Amino acid sequence: MQSTLIGTTRPLVALINNFYAFDTFNRKYGVLTDDGTYQVPASWQAGLSNGANVGQMIGLLINGWASERFGYRKTVMTCLVLIIGFIAIFFTAPNVETLLVGEILCGIPWGVFQTLSITYASEVCPIALRGYLTTYVNMCWGLGQLIAIGVIRSMLNRTDEWAYRIPYALQWMWPVPLLIGVAFAPESPWWLVRRERFEDAKKALLRLTSLSRETDFNADETIAMMVHTTALEKKITKGASYLDCFKGTDLRRTEIICMAWAMQNLAGNSFSNYSTYFLTGAGVSEENSYSFALGQYAINMVGVFGAWGLMSLGIGRRSLYLYGLCGLTVMLLIMGFLGLVPDSHRVESGLATGSLMIVWALVYQLTVGTVCYSLVAEISTRRLQIKTVVLGRNAYIIVGIICSIVTPYMINPSAWDWGNFAGFFWAGLAFLCAVYTFFRVPEPHGRTFAELDLLFERKVSARKFASTKVDVFEEGVDEGVFKAKVEAKYEEKAFQ
Known part of the structure; x- marks a missing residue:
């Protein structure tokens, strides 16, 4: 909803x-x-x-x-x-x-x-x-x-x-x-747990769970896990302000979230939005350009379903992000080389560029455009999630403003007049984004929030996130973080 x-x-x-x-x-x-x-x-x-x-x-x-x-x-x-x-x-x-x-x-x-x-x-x-x-x-x-x-x-x-x-x-x-x-x-059970409203959290959790068939689901056990995870995060994260997003292990998580969202624009998104511009320059009518835009946005939606299919095959978020950036880099390079086509073939070059941008958009939605939302939601801590996601989205908007100002100058004949050669510029940025992803973006697929907390606290390398084993219950937490009687009630039920 x-x-x-x-x-x-x-x-x-x-x-x-x-x-x-x-x-x-x-x-x-x-x-x-x-x-x-x-x-x-x-x-x-x-x-x-x-x-x-x-x-x-x-x-x-x-x-x-x-x-x-x-x-x-x-x-x-x-x-x-x-x-x-x-x-x-x-x-x-x-x-x-x-x-x-x-x-x-x-x-x-x-x-x-x-x-x-x-x-x-x-x-x-x-x-x-x-x-x-x-x-x-x-x-x-x-x-x-x-x-x-x-x-x-x-x-x-x-x-x-x-x-x-x-x-x-x-x-x-x-x-x-x-x-x-x-x-x-229903309200978020995690938010209710953070507000120490454990009974309300259980009710919300039951509303989100289908009990019409036999399952092994245990609401008390799940609430106990939420309590334990929140207590663990309180131990790791001293506060819950915007300033705390830049302290300790949360600095690394904030950096990754900001970059994950900024890379959507840095990888050439603003350049690809000018497909109708190149088609109009090739002689396509305005009405057909709108029809072309309809097809482009429809392909964007299909790309999301394709990303679901890739994730269902077990391909991780990190892998999709990395391979997607590599593919986008190659296509942007091809767009740049199309700028070498002689003016006598301007129509063919414009059609090829516009069509290639459609393919670019499909690859983008299969990988970077879609997977980013999963990454930013999973990498932050529960206590600071809203604030770190807010900072990440602000990074996206700031980079987007810069790109939206620079891109028209690049391709406008009355300004810098780079035309297709702008593809080389965006290809360079997309390549740097791929390098950053390889060294800094971890794999959160299949991890609980508590496991991710421990992996970040232990400063595990991004390339080893998927293979490192952790046991969240080996980590002790301060039992006085929450009201002792309420927490003990749920932990006793869950671990008897």
């Missing part, structure tokens, strides 16, 4: 950037140019996009405090109510300044959804399903983008103000049913 928040709010994020091709939108919010057409100035285009990013960064920081204090459900429900109100700003905006206010305000709940859905998913599912449910978030991103492009394409023939108002109005159909669904969803 909470992962679906990503997909249902993503259309609103994608709408603004695609509205710049709408004549009615440009007439309302743009200015008259020398060639007699209306365009939203480049400065305002950058301002609107970065306004959303600023709002998301604020929302990410708020989420690190609010979700841990008030719980995941209450935080999400509050943000959904805010979204309902903020959509009205877009629908009624009289000028571009009002649109900017809407972007910043909507960015705040968007930032909350981006990280809270991942952490909630990692805490409510069993280990065997953890990789699938956390990476499902990425499919929701693709679904949201697909919906946005589809709605925009259906409005291409309209010439009135409803060409851009209808897409905005359609966003109101998502928050209400989601609000109802989240209201009936």
